[in-house]
Amino acid sequence: MAVLVVADHTNAALGEATAKTVAAAQKLGGDIDILVAGQGARPAADAAAKLAGVRKVLLAESDALGHQLAEAVTDTVVSLAGGYDAILIPATSAGKNYSPRIAAKLDVNQITDVIEVVSPDTFVRPIYAGNALETVQSSDAKKVITVRPTAFKPVADGGSAPVETVAAAPAAGREAGFVGEEVVKSDRPELAGAKIVVSGGRAMGSAEEFHRVIEPLADKLGAAVGASRAAVDAGYAPNDYQVGQTGKVVAPDLYIAVGISGAIQHLAGMKDSKVIVAINKDADAPIFQVADYGIVGDYKTVVPELMAALG
Amino acid sequence: MKVLVPVKRVIDYNVKVRVKPDQTGVDLANVKMSMNPFDEIATEEAVRMKEKGVATEVIAVSIGPVQAQETIRTALAMGADRGILIQTDVDVDPLAVAKLLKAVIAEENPDLVVMGKQAIDGDNNAVGQMLAALLDWPQATFASKIEVADGKASVTREIDGGLQTLEVSLPAVITADLRLNEPRYASLPNIMKAKKKEIAIKTAADYGVDVASKLKVLKVTEPPKRSAGVKVENAAELVAKLKTEAGVL
Numbered sequence: 217m218a219v220l221v222v223a224d225h226t227n228a229a230l231g232e233a234t235a236k237t238v239a240a241a242q243k244l245g246g247d248i249d250i251l252v253a254g255q256g257a258r259p260a261a262d263a264a265a266k267l268a269g270v271r272k273v274l275l276a277e278s279d280a281l282g283h284q285l286a287e288a289v290t291d292t293v294v295s296l297a298g299g300y301d302a303i304l305i306p307a308t309s310a311g312k313n314y315s316p317r318i319a320a321k322l323d324v325n326q327i328t329d330v331i332e333v334v335s336p337d338t339f340v341r342p343i344y345a346g347n348a349l350e351t352v353q354s355s356d357a358k359k360v361i362t363v364r365p366t367a368f369k370p371v372a373d374g375g376s377a378p379v380e381t382v383a384a385a386p387a388a389g390r391e392a393g394f395v396g397e398e399v400v401k402s403d404r405p406e407l408a409g410a411k412i413v414v415s416g417g418r419a420m421g422s423a424e425e426f427h428r429v430i431e432p433l434a435d436k437l438g439a440a441v442g443a444s445r446a447a448v449d450a451g452y453a454p455n456d457y458q459v460g461q462t463g464k465v466v467a468p469d470l471y472i473a474v475g476i477s478g479a480i481q482h483l484a485g486m487k488d489s490k491v492i493v494a495i496n497k498d499a500d501a502p503i504f505q506v507a508d509y510g511i512v513g514d515y516k517t518v519v520p521e522l523m524a525a526l527g
Numbered sequence: 528m529k530v531l532v533p534v535k536r537v538i539d540y541n542v543k544v545r546v547k548p549d550q551t552g553v554d555l556a557n558v559k560m561s562m563n564p565f566d567e568i569a570t571e572e573a574v575r576m577k578e579k580g581v582a583t584e585v586i587a588v589s590i591g592p593v594q595a596q597e598t599i600r601t602a603l604a605m606g607a608d609r610g611i612l613i614q615t616d617v618d619v620d621p622l623a624v625a626k627l628l629k630a631v632i633a634e635e636n637p638d639l640v641v642m643g644k645q646a647i648d649g650d651n652n653a654v655g656q657m658l659a660a661l662l663d664w665p666q667a668t669f670a671s672k673i674e675v676a677d678g679k680a681s682v683t684r685e686i687d688g689g690l691q692t693l694e695v696s697l698p699a700v701i702t703a704d705l706r707l708n709e710p711r712y713a714s715l716p717n718i719m720k721a722k723k724k725e726i727a728i729k730t731a732a733d734y735g736v737d738v739a740s741k742l743k744v745l746k747v748t749e750p751p752k753r754s755a756g757v758k759v760e761n762a763a764e765l766v767a768k769l770k771t772e773a774g775v776l
Contacts, residue, residue: 286656286668312668319622319660320660327742328653343648345544351747351748352745354741392667396692398691455685470776491773492753504755509768509773511760521761526776
């Protein structure tokens with residue numbers, strides 16, 4: 217048994233989802249290699265080499281890989297696939313983009329968003345926004361699996377695997393071209409892996425209010441900022457703040473929902489948090505059904521009191 | 528330019544999902560079904576392309592039971608020109624769906640496929656990428672903006688931390704994210720008109736695709752339930768409990 221983990225990274229750094237996907241790979245058993253496909257990605261590869269339990273790190277570099285373009289990543293992974301029984305990919309936005317393309321090129325189904333490895337061919341995954349869990353058994357000889365990072369504890373550092381350079385697959389001429397990227401640089405922790413998340417909902421009423429109320433509370437707690445779909449749709453918060461079925465799935469130690477009613481699509485993205493706090497003036501809001509601690513009240517008074525109580 | 532829009536009939540997004548007691552699946556008996564919300568967004572985008580004169584024909588394709596005709600009628604009422612139903616009672620897995628769509632594309636030769644990024648039942652987020660792979664077409668997933676001109680599409684995509692813009696030469700597969708547009712409600716006259724539009728009924732065998740799944744569902748279970756906790760009176764009490772009782776501060 218040999219498993220290839222495709223790393224989540226930003227070239228300069230390794231994403232935490234990689235160490236969590238290695239943890240899932242260990243449940244499958246066998247040798248684990250990590251592919252870092254990027255450009256100028258030596259720092260990410262070096263970080264991957266330090267993860268415990270890794271046999272070797274493969275580093276493939278090209279311009280197209282530098283932008284994680286699906287066509288380029290797919291062709292490179294497929295060129296290496298012969299040596300592996302399973303390919304594990306973190307279910308980040310980059311991984312979700314290229315993983316099904318890899319699966320189809322290998323003529324196998326993807327096993328999506330795995331939260332538990334029952335055995336090397338049997339897995340548990342959420343369906344219907346996490347309202348049901350499906351246990352599936354794959355008879356495909358080669359398995360392509362995306363791993364929900366929040367469901368696995370990251371493996372520790374402590375390894376010293378060799379880094380081998382491998383060839384990036386040549387461009388086939390029918391790929392998407394990279395035009396540009398607008399990525400917001402933030403000093404806050406990344407939403408998907410944060411220990412504490414403060415999320416705001418429709419009750420904020422405006423982008424200014426979201427900014428004024430949610431962000432200082434998050435900064436006081438060293439937390440990441442999230443939002444409900446309603447708040448994002450209304451333009452109060454940027455798209456990539458969205459927590460839910462179709463946004464980010466988070467499982468922090470502490471999730472504070474401010475002015476969020478708790479639609480099932482939102483609960484799908486945060487109900488595995490260790491402790492949930494809800495602040496809402498509607499005592500019947502569904503968010504209270506999953507909250508460990510609830511305060512019924514207007515966030516306009518509760519949040520300043522909370523800021524004061526935190527000191 | 529011809530645009531193909533695959534649409535799926537799924538449980539309505541407002542319905543509370545119930546797992547069957549025998550753990551064989553989710554109870555869909557007497558439950559409201561609708562078009563997958565992301566497919567509505569894709570249909571809206573294709574219809575807008577037609578209204579702008581960028582697209583000449585919009586074809587809605589569905590794979591599912593006989594009732595999936597209603598889903599196609601919804602797309603036709605929104606402005607699609609005609610429909611194709613590949614009728615099957617099998618729960619077709621994403622790879623087989625992609626293979627069926629590839630076969631439809633071989634007959635229809637569209638310049639663009641616009642489809643939802645994921646269906647809200649299986650939550651796989653896979654068919655668009657798989658279809659692009661099988662066709663060897665470029666893909667642009669999670670689109671929040673699409674501009675088509677001169678045989679190319681400029682697509683703004685939602686990624687972790689922000690937005691990415693790609694240019695894909697057509698033909699291509701684009702998958703729609705939530706923010707691409709707000710789908711219209713079909714007007715009554717358009718619903719009436721849609722009844723006269725053509726829907727071709729096919730089977731998977733017509734396209735020579737085996738829809739038997741290689742992924743066996745052993746069981747479907749309820750997720751662990753969270754129980755409601757306690758209401759606290761004020762922020763000071765909350766902070767105290769988070770520090771001592773929960774130990775997360």
